[in-house]
Amino acid sequence: MKFPEKGINKEKVMDMLRAFQEKDKAWKDAKAFGYVYQAGDEILEVVKEAFNLYFSANALNPTVFESLRQMETEVVAMAADLLHGNEATVGSMTSGGTESILMAVKTAREWARKKDPGIFEPEIIIPDSAHPAFHKACHYFNLAAVVVPVGPDFKAVPAAMEQAITSNTVLIVGSAPSFPQGVVDPIEEIAAIAKKHDLLCHVDSCVGGFMLPFWVELGAPIPAFDFAVDGVTSISADIHKYGYAAKGASVILYKNAELRKAQYYVYANWSGGIYASPSMAGTRPGGAIAAAWAALKFMGKDGYLEKAKSVKKTTEYLMKDINAIPELKILGKPDMSVFSFASDTLDVYEIGDEMGLMGWHLDRQQLPPSLHMTITPAHEEVFEQFLVDLHKAVEKAKKYSTHKLSKQVQINSVKGLKKILPKKIFGKFQEVAAKHSPVGGSRSAAMYGLMGELQGTGNLDEMVKEFLHQLMTEK
Numbered sequence: 001m002k003f004p005e006k007g008i009n010k011e012k013v014m015d016m017l018r019a020f021q022e023k024d025k026a027w028k029d030a031k032a033f034g035y036v037y038q039a040g041d042e043i044l045e046v047v048k049e050a051f052n053l054y055f056s057a058n059a060l061n062p063t064v065f066e067s068l069r070q071m072e073t074e075v076v077a078m079a080a081d082l083l084h085g086n087e088a089t090v091g092s093m094t095s096g097g098t099e100s101i102l103m104a105v106k107t108a109r110e111w112a113r114k115k116d117p118g119i120f121e122p123e124i125i126i127p128d129s130a131h132p133a134f135h136k137a138c139h140y141f142n143l144a145a146v147v148v149p150v151g152p153d154f155k156a157v158p159a160a161m162e163q164a165i166t167s168n169t170v171l172i173v174g175s176a177p178s179f180p181q182g183v184v185d186p187i188e189e190i191a192a193i194a195k196k197h198d199l200l201c202h203v204d205s206c207v208g209g210f211m212l213p214f215w216v217e218l219g220a221p222i223p224a225f226d227f228a229v230d231g232v233t234s235i236s237a238d239i240h241k242y243g244y245a246a247k248g249a250s251v252i253l254y255k256n257a258e259l260r261k262a263q264y265y266v267y268a269n270w271s272g273g274i275y276a277s278p279s280m281a282g283t284r285p286g287g288a289i290a291a292a293w294a295a296l297k298f299m300g301k302d303g304y305l306e307k308a309k310s311v312k313k314t315t316e317y318l319m320k321d322i323n324a325i326p327e328l329k330i331l332g333k334p335d336m337s338v339f340s341f342a343s344d345t346l347d348v349y350e351i352g353d354e355m356g357l358m359g360w361h362l363d364r365q366q367l368p369p370s371l372h373m374t375i376t377p378a379h380e381e382v383f384e385q386f387l388v389d390l391h392k393a394v395e396k397a398k399k400y401s402t403h404k405l406s407k408q409v410q411i412n413s414v415k416g417l418k419k420i421l422p423k424k425i426f427g428k429f430q431e432v433a434a435k436h437s438p439v440g441g442s443r444s445a446a447m448y449g450l451m452g453e454l455q456g457t458g459n460l461d462e463m464v465k466e467f468l469h470q471l472m473t474e475k
């Protein structure tokens with residue numbers, strides 16, 4: 001597309017945008033289980049108005065927009081209070097969970113450098129269920145990620161993590177809960193190990209930070225996971241998830257100010273002035289900060305508790321019914337409203353595709369193959385229909401398993417091709433991926449089957465990058 005020669009009127013622009021939105025219908029109708037955290041029109045309107053009010057404000061320089069500085073510090077303080085921080089607890093707002101995690105890892109690197117200048121190749125220890133943002137952080141900031149397998153319950157194994165500690169270790173990580181199976185890692189044990197070895201300990205509570213405290217209140221048996229645990233030095237929690245704020249809002253909290261200083265960046269020799277910035281971004285959107293502040297204030301503990309009740313009920317109902325389908329099983333014992341299910345007898349990706357044909361979007365996971373669900377208040381209205389359709393999808397997938405053979409042949413031929421003609425596989429993958437992409441087509445089962453086969457070959461990364469390139473190129 002060429003740069004427009006002439007502008008068009010507002011009505012036309014808005015009509016086009018609304019037409020675009022039709023493509024994302026599943027999210028609007030609460031037929032998707034992730035990405036969007038809907039909690040009703042009331043909170044939505046508040047967040048929108050707050051965002052618009054601060055649409056142009058910029059939190060780059062905290063001395064310019066006094067109101068943003070105040071709101072950010074108040075958001076951080078409210079989050080710290082919810083997660084059992086004390087007077088010493090500080091933090092920053094960031095654009096999302098990824099940035100919060102990037103900052104926690106960067107902080108650990110700086111902290112270690114200061115404390116022990118002999119650490120040249122810093123390492124972090126993470127369970128293999130940890131969010132890819134930790135790998136991204138290591139990639140960006142030149143650390144090594146030491147990945148420790150989770151146990152059969154999908155939880156981090158503290159003893160194994162302790163064994164992985166070396167003189168280069170700077171940080172140990174647990175999730176509360178993990179994204180793939182929604183289980184809370186044994187944070188108390190992990191933090192105790194960190195303390196014993198004088199290491200930092202980060203809790204990734206990106207998805208749980210604004211939900212777990214309310215499940216605790218509702219009587220769920222959640223093990224301690226926040227600053228109430230001795231040894232926890234930082235926590236990430238996303239307000240744009242179960243805080244129901246506008247996208248672009250997360251907090252990274254630290255046990256004390258010394259740690260947060262290790263996150264800050266300063267360049268004092270610029271002709272443009274002394275440049276100081278708390279996080280990754282330069283310009284920081286004021287709208288996201290105002291919307292997050294407004295969400296917390298509008299909802300309050302009682303508001304979040306109400307929503308948590310609805311989510312808990314829906315989650316428990318869904319999990320019970322899914323577990324009652326003989327072909328399906330929930331993975332692990334999810335602690336919150338995030339879970340996944342797999343099948344020992346059926347191709348679970350086929351079930352995902354069948355659900356897709358009925359308008360539902362479920363994220364595909366691997367290792368093991370499973371479908372992922374994040375439950376929000378909006379799902380209270382649709383879960384019964386979801387279950388009806390899921391039963392249908394399972395019946396359809398049963399028929400597909402007879403076609404499995406032909407797919408296996410396809411996969412085998414690709415495997416063979418990969419060995420003989422490693423370059424040609426590129427084209428093949430693109431072809432298959434494009435045809436079966438969740439974005440472009442309806443059936444992704446074949447693509448995920450292929451990706452699983454190619455796991456760990458190194459070629460996979462390049463192929464996925466090529467795929468991403470294709471996807472992000474205007475056609």
Ligand SMILES: *Cc1c(COP(=O)(O)O)cnc(C)c1O
Pocket residue numbers: 095096097098099101131133175177178179204205206207238250
């Ligand atoms: C969502 C999530 C992240 C990443 O957050 P983004 O806002 O997507 O960058 C990290 N960890 C967990 C457990 C998450 O659920």
